[in-house]
Amino acid sequence: PVGDILRIQSQEPLQQATFYDVLGQSLMTVHKDFEAIPVSNLPTGLYFVEVRTTRGAAIKQVVKE
Numbered sequence: 001p002v003g004d005i006l007r008i009q010s011q012e013p014l015q016q017a018t019f020y021d022v023l024g025q026s027l028m029t030v031h032k033d034f035e036a037i038p039v040s041n042l043p044t045g046l047y048f049v050e051v052r053t054t055r056g057a058a059i060k061q062v063v064k065e
Helices: none
Strands: 014-019 026-030 044-051 056-064
Touching: none
Parallel strands: none
Antiparallel strands: 014 026, 014 044, 044 056
């Protein structure tokens, strides 16, 4: 679960993180400052975050409290 700040750590250099709702709609994309992404503007719920690195992409679930 995440509150107001999401922190993403990776051994690979991060390029972007895109947030999607449960319907697959893109809500926001971040291209820098992955150590402190403000998510306070998102309502409580389940989100999917697609994280892109120089080696590929991964999708993780995030629960916003």
